[in-house]
Amino acid sequence: xxxxAAPVVSAPELAARVEEIGAQIAADxxxxxxVLVGVLxxxxxxxxxxxxxIDLPLEVDFLALTSFGDGSRVRLASDxxxxxxxxxxxxVATMVDTxxxxxxxxxLLEPRSCASVATVTLFDKSPRRIADIPLTYRGFEVGxxxxxxxxxxxxxxFRNLGSVxxxxxxxxxxxxxxxxxxxxxxxxxxxxDP
Numbered sequence: 540x541x542x543x544a545a546p547v548v549s550a551p552e553l554a555a556r557v558e559e560i561g562a563q564i565a566a567d568x569x570x571x572x573x574v575l576v577g578v579l580x581x582x583x584x585x586x587x588x589x590x591x592x593i594d595l596p597l598e599v600d601f602l603a604l605t606s607f608g609d610g611s612r613v614r615l616a617s618d619x620x621x622x623x624x625x626x627x628x629x630x631v632a633t634m635v636d637t638x639x640x641x642x643x644x645x646x647l648l649e650p651r652s653c654a655s656v657a658t659v660t661l662f663d664k665s666p667r668r669i670a671d672i673p674l675t676y677r678g679f680e681v682g683x684x685x686x687x688x689x690x691x692x693x694x695x696x697f698r699n700l701g702s703v704x705x706x707x708x709x710x711x712x713x714x715x716x717x718x719x720x721x722x723x724x725x726x727x728x729x730x731x732d733p
C-alpha cells in the first residue's frame with residue numbers, strides 16, 4: 540500500500556518552536572500589551588499554545604475571512620470585537636502560502652490606525668507566495684505539500700492532530716476523508732491523535 544501521509548513536524552517540535560516564538564514576542568512587546576488577533580478557524584490550536592508562551596499582559600481576539608470567486612478574493616466574515624485603534628496588533632495565522640489572505644488582513648487593518656501591526660505564522664509556504672507581505676515571526680518554512688494537523692485541515696478534518704503531516708495520497712483523502720483517517724491513523728470517529 541502506498542504511503543498515505545508522512546510526518547513533517549512532531550508535537551514536541553511544534554511545542555518547542557511555539558515556546559521560542561512566544562518568548563520572542565514577549566521580549567519584543569514588553570510594556571506594550573499587544574492584541575493577538577487569530578485568523579479563524581485554523582489558528583485556534585497555534586494561538587492557544589502561543590498565548591500561553593507569551594509571559595506578559597495581552598488580549599486575544601479573532602477575525603474570519605471567506606474566499607469567493609476563484610478563491611483569490613476574500614471578504615471579512617467576522618471582525619475583531621476589540622477596538623484596535625492605537626493598539627499593538629499581532630496577526631496570528633497557522634499558515635501563510637500565497638499571502639493573499641494576509642495581504643487582505645493587513646489592508647483591512649490600515650484604516651484602523653493601529654500603533655503597530657506584526658504578523659506571525661507557524662508555517663511559511665513561501666514557494667507559493669504571490670503577494671509580497673511582511674512576516675515578522677515564522678515557525679517553519681515548508682514546501683508545496685498539502686499539510687494537515689495542528690489547525691490545518693481538509694474540509695474540516697484533521698485540525699485536531701497534535702502533529703503535522705504531508706498528505707502523500709491526495710486522491711485517497713479527497714475520495715473519503717473518513718476512510719483516509721481510519722486507514723492512516725486507525726481512527727474510527729472519536730479522536731485523531733497519532
